[in-house]
Amino acid sequence: MILLLAGTAEARNLAGYMKDAGIDCIASLAGATRTPIDLGVPTRVGGFGGADGFTAFLEAEHITAVIDATHPFADKITARTADICKARGLPYLRFERAQWISRTGDAWHRADTYADLERLIPKGARVFVATGRQSLAHYDTLQDRHLMCRVIDTPTAPFPYANGEWIVGRPPFSEADERKTFEALKPDWLVVKNAGGAGGKTKLAAARALGIQVAMMTRPDAPDGIERREQICDALEWAEQF
Structure with missing residues (x-):
């Protein structure tokens, strides 16, 4: 077995x-x-x-x-x-x-730790967090940015920071879906783990098309x-x- x-x-x-x-x-x-x-x-x-x-x-x-x-x-x-x-x-x-590999047109910035995000992402930026709700404890230094964290299930608890909101959505997401989401929310930055795979790659394609900066967490x-x-x-x- x-x-x-x-x-x-x-x-x-x-x-x-x-x-x-x-x-x-x-x-x-x-x-x-x-x-x-x-x-x-x-x-x-x-x-x-x-x-x-x-x-x-x-x-x-x-x-x-x-x-x-x-x-x-x-x-x-x-x-x-x-x-x-x-x-x-x-x-x-x-x-x-x-792992994912960047291509022409990508605006990726390497982040080895969550502490790197404070250095990479400027104050006042709108940030789409695609690293999961469990990761939010690492975002306390970004409270002067607007955080939008995507989760699968509707949370029962309020967003842990005053400067943010939950975005509920269940994958898979097509590139068109991701572009529609980003056009509505208008993020300046996307934070994503370099998890690889076809499913998550669509948000990177949408970010590339819309000129969104990407903080790529190293595996x-x-x-x-x-x-x-x-x-x-x-x-x-x-x-x-x-």
């Missing part, structure tokens, strides 16, 4: 291919979204309860290998999972999409010495071994 740590489009696609190939798989979702898309395979939702809970789950479900297809910025989950699998001698694969480094795949066919081939 393979454990697939999911939550990305790549994980959803891989789950479908594994099901079609007859590979026993159980998926796990963190539960951050209220109504997640059905993965088509047995799926558990919610945290494991730390390292001990995760180890207990591996034993109880007789997991023979783990594929970590969580978000490229879920570095804490990846590091913990890789360490536990290594300690148990359990095969582990990190499956993540390739955290993966743990040393782990197996990695970027193509679904390669990840499926790896899974077929177990």
Whole structure:
């Protein structure tokens, strides 16, 4: 039985291919979204309860290998999972999409940390935040900019800063959708994590077309010495071994 740590489009696609190939798989979702898309395979939702809970789950479900297809910025989950699998001698694969690369017409500015945003983004700017609600705690130094944070589910709590607002929307978004959103909200800057993938790329195309500046958060480094795949066919081939 393979454990697939999911939550990305790549994980959803891989789950479908594994099901079609007859590979026993159980998926796990963190539960951050209220109504997640059905993965088509047995799926558990919610945290494991730390390292001990995760180890207990591996034993109880007789997991023979783990594929970590969580978000490229879920570095804490990846590091913990890789360490536990290594300690148990359990095969582990990190499956993540390739990073985005800028092209002619892009106005990207590298941001290695959230602290870089204060330096990059001028005061008074209108900022479209596409890094998720959990990241907002890092934006306290930007309270003299107008922040617009896009979320999937309608928040029950007010926006954490006086100078901002929630923007509710459920992906996927086409380039036309993103252009319409940006034309209505008129952001000067877009803050985005370099997560890669076709789905999120549409907002970058819209920003390019409209001349919006982009603060591109660099991807955290993966743990040393782990197996990695970027193509679904390669990840499926790896899974077929177990």
